[in-house]
Amino acid sequence: MLLSIVLPAYNEEQNIPNTVKVLTGMLTENAIDYELVFVSDGSRDATFAQIQKAAAENPKVRGAEFSRNFGKEAAIFAGLSLAAGDAVVVMDCDLQHPPEVVLEMWKLWRGGAEVVEGIKESRGRESLAHKLSAGLFYKVMSRLIKMDMNASSDFKLLDRKVVDVLLGLPERNTFFRALSFWAGFRREYVSYQVQERQFGESKWSTLSLMKYAVTNATSFSTLPLQLVTVMGMISILFSVVLFIQTFVKYLSGTAVEGFTTVILLILVIGGFLMLSLGVIGHYIARIYEEVKGRPKYIIRRITDVRQREGT
Template structure:
């Protein structure tokens, strides 16, 4: 029989876990019964180095149900690392995994449809939001602009999909063969090439607590997505540099013509604007190149993505 494991990354989620875990456990039991899945189907919560009582809550649930398992990081390694750790642990014994955030803004009632899509032959089932009405105007607009930017850069993405998805064992195993540390999972999944399906849902507000992705983290995450999936920014630098050289050549020709015609105008403003523009362009270019070199250095070091401090099996 097929076994299902629900993987839940959690970072300082003490306010929601007491409601999240029982609800997901109940849904999973219902899915197991109706879809004839293995009774060994379980749940794996990955504590991403929380500083509150998240781990204590996980321990208490594990004592009540041995199939509610836990991993605890030695420190905060990030959401993507928690997902990778959960998948790595889960696929040792399971046939399919479903990843969902602890705040349950993604609709857990759609787990049933995901499992049915898997039974119909899909190796990857995306949970896709039907609207963004719960987001602020700024977040909604920037998210839509980000997806459009990625498409322009040649990156395959599923719009309005985060990390609520089902993956078969072979799909998860294939993802885990990607060795990079700078991972943007939702951008890598479409590269796997397996049969996919989509389940649509309406996102709801958090049950409690605050978002673990404030604006600063969201911007950093978005930038990681671009730099980990495409070298288009470096190519853009080459294009801008080429245009600057062409402009400089044109200005040189113009200056010679003006000089010959005796129409030379001595100006300070135009000179300073040109210097500041080219200087700023050079600094930005160095910054983008430095970002890629820094990520290359991180990859070359080959440091572990995460460190597990405690396991609850």
């Protein structure tokens, strides 16, 4: 049985050699047949050169390079399409996902699990702003997709049948973590603590995380569209209350000039309208991207010729 490990990489030239060394040593020691599948997501450094070097030294190492930066979601799905294993693990290239947990996942899969989720016990050393924004993101996403994602991550093992299901989905805007929940199948869990990076810095900023949250929320849930209706109802209720207040004052002879009230009403309704148009516009943009039917990613080159269909 073959275990594939998919490792998305963006500007990780310093981490590639160490990652290959650690994973190769661990899997060889435990007599697990494996392949390492690296995907360079339009890296601007020598990431792919390091992948090529590792592949030349070890035939079990494979890799691909995108024509530009398409994002981590695209890199994950490219790795899944290239992976040939009976089971596929997706993990970070910087080894913040502990390699030894892969062995636990492998054992659970051999025991019959079809999806093994890596659950974070802690987020490691991060800034307060990043922790707060990440916590808010997972709480919002949990509400949107009605699944508990507070401690979820991309670190997970998928059975081949699950990989084939995900690769068969026609949508272009994908959210790997949520789709792996949505697909179902028999699920087991392992916990882990996020490790510190040995080289380089995290590529995720608070701003990029917010953008990632908005994109994935609208690609996986229609709840934001329903909020437009809620805002409309609030606006109508606010208008009715102001109308009743103004009418009562008029009847009692205490009515005053309503300039301020009118301005406030216009501002509130205008704000709701602009926000609603923004939400609707974002969904129209998602529809536009899906209708165009462009591929999730474009592979510029690979380390061998065993590329599978699916881009």
